[in-house]
Amino acid sequence: MKNERKRTFLLITIPILALFICFNTIPLIRGVIYSFTNFKGFGSYDWVGLRNYADLFTDARVGRSYWFTFKLAVVTTIVVNVLSLLLALALNSHIRAKSFFRGAYFLPNILGSLVVAYIFNYFFTYILPALADMIGIEALRTSILSNPATAWIGVMVVCAWQAIAMNTIIYISGLQTVPEDVYEAGGLDGATGWKQFKYLTFPLIIPFFSINMVLCIKNFLMVFDQIMALTKGGPAQSTESISYLIYNNGMSGGQFGFQSANAVVFFIVIVIVSVAQMKFSSKKEEQL
């Protein structure tokens, strides 16, 4: 009887584990192996040892893509969290048509980011300049996407537009865990408005804040679709995200080996960021 149970569990686990190893672990190992070669994606190749990694740290284009990706991730995360907290507080207060508003505010999240970015591409290229022309804002008369200094803002807006939906809904579920009598008790002690938020509401929803931080940073570091539809990495390679660079130069640019090294470094960066965030947020939660 006991053996039957053990055997069944093994018969479930082994094939599924094999599938996982086949399409996750093996390609991961192969990626690491390619990163020590000068493979172009076809033909023969030689071992080059650590040369790809050495080149990686002196390659200006790779450096720029890391700078852009991190700038985008950090700024977007801040913008998204501030706005979605604000929206969640509004959506959780006493308002009319609550479920309509909640449904509407979540809508951007379910739409495909590629198509959303195409729509915004048109908005930034034609509508915003026309609007600026009408009101007379000189700086916005040309598309922000065609200027290397401002193109990242366009990417940021599109990423935020979709991510706010997700974060808002998570903050709402956090706010719903705060019992009404906490506010009533706090109100007696004179905690209202900003004070109430700072000392009562926010500390109680810190776990939800951590979830949102982790979700945001990780998603934005891996940004791809929006770049594909908005800028294709341009202008002047100013909006090349790490994923986009790996895809573009690795798959079709003959840099299979070199971009594999880039991907390995990117993987390590993601692991470090995720682990650091988890450590940091679990410490914060312990303090409460």
Add this chain to the structure above:
Amino acid sequence: MIEKKTNISAMTVLILGLATIALPLYLTVVIAFKQPSEMTNSISGILSLPKTWSLNNFKEAMEITDFWHSLRNSLLITGLSVVLSITVHSLMGYALGRNKAKSKFYSFVYLFIVSGMFVPFAILMMPLAKQTAELGLANWFGVIILYVVFYMPMNVLLYSGYLVNIPMALEEAAKVDGTSTWRTYWKIIFPIMKPMHATVAVLTALAVWNDVMTPLVIMAGSGENTLPLAQLNFQSQFGTNYNLAFASYLLSLIPILIFYVICQKQILNGVVNGAVK
């Protein structure tokens, strides 16, 4: 409880915020229906309603992007990925969840799979493109297999977390009756996990339906498209005919919008459950 007044400032913020969500969608609809001759460079020209509500743009966009074919592929890939994810991941979640506390092997496998969450697609992309081509899987079927693998860490985590709430006593009772573990799973455990199936279905469906990168890297050479891939591949053919392009965007958004209107509650619950767990 005292009846509270409507919060006016919150209402104002929300209505203003709603405009930023509605504007891009409104734009999509009006531009999709207009003719190129109606497009002027002024704001009023861009925002005005189309003169006639003709469906010609949609007809043409459908032909250019081979809409029905892409839609069929997207539905097929999403549907099968969801069904396979629920079956495979719930089984794996069960096997690992029930054994990881007392067995070193199972707890290692559990950690091994769950840590797959940290692996970005960027590092798998190039080797997988090679590997799927070698195995003859550079097609929609290969894409489905990859989704089952990619979403396994998250879903196994969710299922085995949910399993903690299901008492062992249920299984033990069945064991006394002489029912096999396999049958017990399908008869008792699988139905009980229904709320988690809904969460997994929603998360997997949304992620697969909107994914661009996997089909782009794996299926690009197969001549087949998913809906997002069709938008990407036919972008150059629309040229400057934005009306056709927007008709095509709108067409690709309609299926998920319908799904959202029908299952809004399940989607919201699923997304929150998935994130908070």
